[in-house]
Amino acid sequence: MKSSPLRFISPIILGLLFNTSFAQEAWTLTSCVEYAKTHNLDIQKAGNSVKTSEVQELQSKLAFMPTANINGGYYWNFGLTIDPISNTRQPGSRQTFSATAAGNWTLLSGGRNLFQLQQARMNRVAAIYQFEEVKNNVSLNIASAYLQIIVNLQLEEVSQGQLTTSMQSLERTKLLFDNGAISKDDYLQSLAQMRNDQGNVTSAMNAVRLTKLQLYQILQLETDFENFEIAMPSLDLESLSLSGYGSVALQSDAVSKQPSVRAAAANAESAKYGIRLAESGRYPTLFFLA
Template identity: 30%
Template structure:
């Protein structure tokens, strides 16, 4: 049992250590951002809202069904709701109603609203896709910035090891009287400058990692790190495409233009909906209602003990003889209320019919709404045109940037090769005592700067190529690094 506990304890420690030492790949970072980014989640809520709008538009085609009821109790002089007799009492009364309504014609507004809901949902989905592309680019840029800082730090640390070796070697040569002490001081100053640069690079790396972690909503900044291997320049066919091909593909695939096109269609539907208010509307209705009261009432009934009474009803003018008539002898008596369900059945009623509304004058509201809709259409068309121009400009700019980044990378490669040869030559001359420490330090500094420039140019070119691939229509999850 103890062995099992120890084994589990070691396993938990190993798992936690592995979790803390986890290094994120670019693909993992992008997927994590797409699943957890707040802006993306807000765009997903917009898609859900568009679904609700579509459901509401579908509901306009369905009849309405409403039920209502009320219960009241009145004390004092009141009217019986059934007999309409005035009486002083405490009366409990209840009413119930069911109404059904259905719109037969409303100027086709319900059809237009459903079409608008479909377009609105499509626009929300385009906006969500655009947000995902933007977030993926932010993540890729942040990730490549971390890699750049890592490469710069590695280069600086590696070169500092060489400087430390040179300090030991120079110290030995100074003690042997081969080199002056000034050379040792120069190398030590170079070492101090390199250590300062390493501290700056370490700080830049830490900040870039924290920025990327914040973008991914990861709170464990201390243990967050990324994989820094396997990210080389891949020969991409995208670099062989002409700018015209890229612009044409971008117009077909990018969501910026799709969103603008959807907004134009939405504006057109709004105009159709506004115009529908010019037409009459026709609706049908059906209602059922009933009522109940516990109030007592008075009713007239024939007196069974004396059912007939005789009364004089007139006089014969010629003879003066009285005319006698017989009438039923009725008396008033209190009647108790009928049972609840009997009253519900006895007092119910129905109503049904058609209702026609014809717009005649409404303070220019409909006319002004139509004018506003027309203006919105023109505005949305301008925005579409601007979106197309911006897209062309952005693609062209990205194309030029990618070409320029490639040239900068190739130039940086040649610069590193040249500076490396120059540095090695200066090192050999310094080791042989032919040149002084200052010239050697300057050559080494130029070589270090060339390496840092190469790292920056490399990852800048990778990022610019990925931007072009997105414009060309490559899905963000299929980008290769």
């Protein structure tokens, strides 16, 4: 049974994933994941590996079948030819046709074909789980980048609010300073706070842009980056439950269901069949030729 690519994402991410009340022009977490499944190069490469393993398994099955070769030739000779009956040279032309057929079937090979087929099957199973693992990793990377954008947007909003407050405070401080109510040091301190808040806003804006670029690169989009926007979800955090997500339970579930763990187990089985395949070379091979 295959595990879902987002099985181990926290409830907050799942809430984002299934929120469908966003504007269509913005990228939701769902649309990001679905787009990556068909456009991400790592996922496409892993999918091609599955197809290759299926072809190799088919080749291993066909190794049990007999081999047949049929050859034919048609010859047309002009000029002097030798009559095969009288063994004399005669002018003219001669046409001949020949055909041969041969076949062979491996009867005994020390189990080589069987071990090769079993190894090919385990390689296919491992390729499937590795394909799921790649989709899992890409989905997690997308979710992480998506959430980081939301966090940075919130931090930018907070820094903008702080800048507004410090600018208002600077106006009051300047008014007091102009009227001699406070010292110049107090005024300069208020000015320095405002400049510091301006720097925080700039840093927050850069952080938003960088995290958007990270998600943009994961999706490998070809659209204009300046028009790339994500949908801001509306979540009721109080309704989310974290019960049943203990570390011990997650670890136990991961050991039995994570694609990476299953892929490693399949590769281990494939290696065992590879050893037996190599050992089969000690035994003689018996062919049936016809």
